Amino acid sequence: MLKLYYAPATCALASHIALQEAGAAYATELIDFKKNQQNSPEYLKINPKGRVPSLITDRGILTETPAMLAFIAQSFPKARLAPLDDAFAFAQVQSFNSYLCSTVHVAHAHKMRGPRWATEETSFADMKRMVPKTVAACFALIERDMLKGPWVMGEVYTICDPYLFTLAQWLEGDSVDLSALPKVAAHRKRMAERPAVREVLGQERAAA
Amino acid sequence: MLKLYYAPATCALASHIALQEAGAAYATELIDFKKNQQNSPEYLKINPKGRVPSLITDRGILTETPAMLAFIAQSFPKARLAPLDDAFAFAQVQSFNSYLCSTVHVAHAHKMRGPRWATEETSFADMKRMVPKTVAACFALIERDMLKGPWVMGEVYTICDPYLFTLAQWLEGDSVDLSALPKVAAHRKRMAERPAVREVLGQERAAA
Numbered sequence: 001m002l003k004l005y006y007a008p009a010t011c012a013l014a015s016h017i018a019l020q021e022a023g024a025a026y027a028t029e030l031i032d033f034k035k036n037q038q039n040s041p042e043y044l045k046i047n048p049k050g051r052v053p054s055l056i057t058d059r060g061i062l063t064e065t066p067a068m069l070a071f072i073a074q075s076f077p078k079a080r081l082a083p084l085d086d087a088f089a090f091a092q093v094q095s096f097n098s099y100l101c102s103t104v105h106v107a108h109a110h111k112m113r114g115p116r117w118a119t120e121e122t123s124f125a126d127m128k129r130m131v132p133k134t135v136a137a138c139f140a141l142i143e144r145d146m147l148k149g150p151w152v153m154g155e156v157y158t159i160c161d162p163y164l165f166t167l168a169q170w171l172e173g174d175s176v177d178l179s180a181l182p183k184v185a186a187h188r189k190r191m192a193e194r195p196a197v198r199e200v201l202g203q204e205r206a207a208a
Numbered sequence: 209m210l211k212l213y214y215a216p217a218t219c220a221l222a223s224h225i226a227l228q229e230a231g232a233a234y235a236t237e238l239i240d241f242k243k244n245q246q247n248s249p250e251y252l253k254i255n256p257k258g259r260v261p262s263l264i265t266d267r268g269i270l271t272e273t274p275a276m277l278a279f280i281a282q283s284f285p286k287a288r289l290a291p292l293d294d295a296f297a298f299a300q301v302q303s304f305n306s307y308l309c310s311t312v313h314v315a316h317a318h319k320m321r322g323p324r325w326a327t328e329e330t331s332f333a334d335m336k337r338m339v340p341k342t343v344a345a346c347f348a349l350i351e352r353d354m355l356k357g358p359w360v361m362g363e364v365y366t367i368c369d370p371y372l373f374t375l376a377q378w379l380e381g382d383s384v385d386l387s388a389l390p391k392v393a394a395h396r397k398r399m400a401e402r403p404a405v406r407e408v409l410g411q412e413r414a415a416a
Contacts, residue, residue: 048353049307059296064310066274067302074295087282088267094275094302099257102272102309110325117318118338123331130326145256 002026003056005046007033008208009169011105012053013200015068017162020196022076030207066097069159081159089153096152096160104142104167107134108174132175139171143181150190165191210234211264213254215241216416217377219313220261221408223276225370228404230284238415274305277367289367297361304360304368312350312375315342316382340383347379351389358398373399 002024006012010033019026031037031052039050047054047063055062055071062068070093073082083089109116111131114124142164146152152160168188171178178185191197210232214220218241227234239245239260247258255262255271263270263279270276278301281290291297317324319339322332350372354360360368376396379386386393399405 048349049311057296060300062296062299062303064303064306066306067299070302071295071299074298087279088265088270090282091270091275091279092268094278095270095272098272098274098306098309101306102314103257106310106314107325117315117325117342118331118334120330120334122328123326123334126326126328126331134325141256 004028005031005043005052005054005056006204007031007038007052008204010052011065011101011163011166013169013204014065014159014163014166015053015055015072016200016204017165017197018069018072018081018159020200021157021162021194022072022079022081024072024076028203028207064101065163066094066101069097069163070094073159080156083153083156083158093153093158093160096146097163099138099146100163100167104135104138107131107138108167108170110134111174135171135174136176136180139168139176139181139184143183147183147187149183149187152187161187161191162197165197212236213239213251213260213262213264214412215239215246215260216412218260219273219309219371219374221377221412222273222367222371222374223261223263223280224408224412225373225405226277226280226289226367228408229365229370229402230280230287230289232280232284236411236415272309273371274302274309277305277371278302281367288364291361291364291366301361301366301368304354305371307354308371308375312343312346315339315346316375316378318342319382343379343382344384344388347376347384347389347392351391355391355395357391357395360395369395369399370405373405 004016004019004026006016006028007030031043037043038052044050046061049063053065053068055068062071070082074084077084082093110127114127118124148154151157152164165188168184212224212227212234214224214236215238239251245251246260252258254269257271261273261276263276270279278290282292285292290301318335322335326332356362359365360372373396376392
């Protein structure tokens with residue numbers, strides 16, 4: 001059985017929702033960031049990067065959200081979570097998810113994770129001040145050019161949707177004005193109404 | 209015909225090599241960063257993110273290196289650039305490439321691209337000082353846990369290899385000690401001897 005290591009309010013939510021949407025049999029295990037469990041010797045054996053999510057499969061361990069999402073889509077083809085038979089359409093899905101991991105998540109991370117890239121308190125404060133602007137710019141591009149609606153790729157729900165939903169959870173915390181992002185806001189609302197999303201958010205709240 | 213927009217010494221090199229390895233018919237167009245051509249109105253119509261690479265296909269435009277690499281592998285299956293019939297092995301390829309785009313490239317980018325995430329000169333200098341350490345840490349993990357050898361995924365060459373080779377070009381510029389990375393150094397040498405890599409580096413040098 002698949003097992004997802006996650007922490008609440010992290011990008012692990014995307015894979016958690018995808019597993020639920022896929023109808024997969026899976027277990028979860030919470031990694032407690034308050035106890036720095038992600039850097040414990042036990043967890044570093046699972047993911048030497050000291051991050052969540054990690055997915056235990058019968059073939060081995062997978063990390064990195066875009067790879068896990070595509071793996072879930074390919075492993076449960078009946079759930080139709082990605083256009084698996086169309087290389088161009090699949091690449092569009094991957095391009096969107098790659099932008100989220102390499103640019104949008106990274107922009108957000110400069111609020112709390114400054115010590116990854118600098119050492120001085122003044123630098124951390126400077127980075128933090130810029131987050132509302134950089135995250136807003138990323139989401140403005142998503143709003144204008146990427147989110148086709150009603151789902152990210154248009155009429156069909158894909159693995160892009162739980163990932164966008166996950167990062168869009170952080171907008172208020174990053175002081176981004178949601179009223180400038182009506183399509184993103186509507187997408188978030190649409191996602192929150194899906195049974196799989198309600199189930200997963202309920203699970204994560206109960207475990208936190 | 210496919211067309212790759214690139215700039216020399218950027219991550220576009222990975223897709224350029226993959227196209228050559230695939231035996232694809234493709235054209236290239238150089239985007240001149242010195243003239244800030246990546247932010248010209250013409251180029252922003254191709255890629256509104258103002259970055260390279262972009263790949264023009266007969267179906268539309270693709271951006272983001274991991275997505276483009278998987279697209280090239282899927283579009284030219286005879287070149288066997290990824291394990292297309294094995295979801296887990298394909299996810300391992302994607303996980304590696306996702307780590308390169310979201311963590312390794314981002315660590316490197318803090319040397320010259322500080323203004324993406326901060327505003328003060330002191331912050332830029334602080335970020336720059338940390339780059340040798342953060343990039344070295346990324347590559348130490350690659351050396352220890354990820355690069356199986358002789359190729360990234362072991363005996364079989366995949367789309368991970370040109371991407372790793374591309375980012376490994378930047379190690380000296382980032383003041384990372386290559387003598388601590390014997391497997392990465394041997395991989396870079398092995399890559400540099402491949403006819404496709406020599407051809408592409410020659411093309412990029414001639415155009416620069």
